[in-house]
Amino acid sequence: MDQDQKTQLLLSQTQAALRHSDQAIKNSQTTLAKLDDELKKIEDKNNKAQAVIDQEIVNIIQDMDEATVQFVKDTE
């Protein structure tokens, strides 16, 4: 293989590599562009579910507070 052929081969391989690079860069940018939204979705979903459970805890405690005050009243 002479110098020209070597150069041509290197050139075509480089152009192919650059195309792959473009694709990888594009993919990364796509991933990053949607990442914040995805993370927010996960957090919002979790926060919402946690809030529902927290309210259930509040209800359990409030029920018990009610029973406790009534019990103290009953044992006067």
Next chain:
Amino acid sequence: MPGKETFNKVEPTSKEKIESPIPASSEINPEVEKKMTDKTKETAETLTPESRRFLGGLYEKIKSSDIVKNIVDRHEVHKNNKLENRANAKIGELERKKAMEIKGVQDIKNAQKESQGSSKKIEEIYKSMGKEMEQAEKDKFKSEIETHQKLIDEREGGAQRIECKITDATDKLEDYKNKAEAARGHLAGRLTAKMETNNQALQEFDGQRSEINKNINDNQTQIKELDKYEAGFKNLLSEGVQGAAAEIAKKNLAEIKAKKAEHIKNVKNLESNQNKIDKKIDGLKEKNNKLQEQHDKIYPAKEKTTQKQAGEKPENYKIDQGKVTLNFGGGKEMFLDSKGNITTIGSDGAQSTLALDKITNEALAKFKAVSSEELESVGIPPEIIERIQNIKPEAGEKKEFIAGNLVAEWNKYVKIFKLSELQVSLDKNSDPGQEFGDKTLAKEFLLNLIAKKAKVSKDKLKSPITSKVINFFNKQTA
């Protein structure tokens, strides 16, 4: 607390007065009162000052109105022995009163017996004298006996009324203790639910992290690749190429340099985002550690090991009308009903239900032992059956990839995303029983099938497709 009857007010004994733990001037903490229901506040307002001080003492430790943060302290209020001691002191006082009434009844009965005896003796004396007791005297004795009887009836009635109060007080104490114990189970269950919900978020964050990691690897691979060609062009120039070839080499070197810079910038950006996700993951793990601590304070580990024998995996299952019930031993059961809800009954009797849209894969994974046919026979929704079938194996379990199963699972997976065009089939020459030693070989095999169907080389497959394949394997093996 059911029932409206209250007890007669009984003054504390001198011993109780001396040993009373109630701070003399404490009232119900305003932070606690803030979160009480209106009904509770109304009841609290009717309490005697002594009772309010008693309540104040119980809630003394709680300094903020945030119930969720105070869950353990609040639970300790409801399980405080002082409540039981107070009830027992009242019951003891009533017992003493009842004993006094019973003794009073006995005293009067003795006096009545004495009157009857006296009446009989006098009547005998009269008889021995050949006379009869005068009517007035008979009436006097009769009236005395009747008065005694009236007193006996009154005091026996009093003793019965006290007995009713004792029964009522004992029932109320039992009711309260049962309610506090049930609340304990419910609170522990809710804390577990919080951890499970966090675990689900952790899993999702982990998925995002893997995606970022894949991008970092892709960028780094490209940098290495470009390094190779950069070296090639530098070599060309060093060999002294001139003219157009030199220009091409310089132009390509500049292009490679720019592209590498973009990759490096991308990697930094991706790594920074990966750190952001890591912080979120660490934050959630820390939250779960704290939740576990709270859970263990409500249900101490010692108690769990000595009293609770329920295992993590079901021991057996039964098919009932409209539901499948898993038995974990130790009284713990979990059932999946035809509406797609999962209800768990803990060893402590606490019950919690996860609705169809809240069911985690972790909960569904428990039903993997039940066959699809059995699930169908009780009317479990098809989408739930499909989720159960698609659940990845537990961590630590080795996933074996067999060609036939792999294709079937992939086809099911893409069908969920309505990407039937990505479904593949085995070649005529492929062996459905071919085993792949690891995920990498299995992934290559699947990518080749997809590429063949798309009539492109494997390397030309678009990124959304390869990402889907990566996610599929992550789900299979995570």
